[in-house]
Amino acid sequence: MKPFFVKGGKVRLRKKPWIETAMDEVRDKTLFDNGLETMKGHWQELFPDKSLTLEIGCGKGKFIIGMAELHPEKAFIAVEFQHDIAFYPARKALEKKLNNVRVLLADAQGILEWFEEGEIKELYLNFSDPWPKARHAKRRLTHRRFLEMYRKLLGKGGKLRFKTDNRGLFDFSMEEFAAVGAKVLRYSTDLHNSNIDNEVQTEYEERFSAKGNKICFAEVEF
Numbered sequence: 309m310k311p312f313f314v315k316g317g318k319v320r321l322r323k324k325p326w327i328e329t330a331m332d333e334v335r336d337k338t339l340f341d342n343g344l345e346t347m348k349g350h351w352q353e354l355f356p357d358k359s360l361t362l363e364i365g366c367g368k369g370k371f372i373i374g375m376a377e378l379h380p381e382k383a384f385i386a387v388e389f390q391h392d393i394a395f396y397p398a399r400k401a402l403e404k405k406l407n408n409v410r411v412l413l414a415d416a417q418g419i420l421e422w423f424e425e426g427e428i429k430e431l432y433l434n435f436s437d438p439w440p441k442a443r444h445a446k447r448r449l450t451h452r453r454f455l456e457m458y459r460k461l462l463g464k465g466g467k468l469r470f471k472t473d474n475r476g477l478f479d480f481s482m483e484e485f486a487a488v489g490a491k492v493l494r495y496s497t498d499l500h501n502s503n504i505d506n507e508v509q510t511e512y513e514e515r516f517s518a519k520g521n522k523i524c525f526a527e528v529e530f
């Protein structure tokens with residue numbers, strides 16, 4: 309299997325032979341890493357009158373597709389850097405004829421190159437990779453270096469919502485929110501037994517809550 313490269317020089321393995329042709333089928337719903345800069349400040353033109361929502365690390369897209377169906381008044385942009393995974397939400401959006409979904413096949417490290425400050429109103433991080441080793445802490449999507457990017461992306465009043473079953477990652481993230489002065493508006497260490505609304509479960513959420521894991525949640529404003 310040949311490695312391939314995306315922005316930032318990161319190697320992403322797992323490229324499968326079928327994916328090149330398959331990605332062609334979903335081209336209408338997919339935007340690729342190269343050229344995203346031209347969209348900066350213009351996303352609203354793609355989705356007139358819709359409030360812009362972003363999910364980073366959407367996986368196979370159960371969450372983003374479910375939310376797009378429930379909220380036609382919003383547009384959902386999903387970032388996923390693995391081709392053979394990004395294909396699924398794009399295909400679901402096509403099959404369901406959803407005009408409020410786009411999948412960005414790209415590494416989230418580039419978000420400030422693709423979005424104007426304040427262009428996104430809501431940001432979701434669902435079951436982000438925990439990177440449990442301390443030396444990899446900087447790779448966690450709730451590390452302060454990412455939070456400073458989200459602050460710009462969301463502008464004033466924008467909200468970040470975060471779910472995970474990984475208590476270590478959750479505690480780390482709460483510390484990072486405090487470190488950058490972000491305000492935690494709501495949180496729970498047992499979302500499914502709380503009175504916080506949880507409109508759509510993600511693939512990982514279904515899988516891990518079925519095993520008995522508690523789901524942690526936080527909503528944050530910068």
Ligand SMILES: C[S@@+](CC[C@H](N)C(=O)[O-])C[C@H]1O[C@@H](n2cnc3c(N)ncnc32)[C@H](O)[C@@H]1O
Nearest residue numbers: 365366367387388389415416434435510511512
């Ligand atoms: C553990 S999975 C969770 C998938 C989904 N959100 C869920 O809850 O079922 C994390 C996903 O994030 C993607 N991901 C991780 N870091 C990313 C990054 N920097 N940019 C884009 N996608 C990323 C991975 O490829 C993977 O599909």
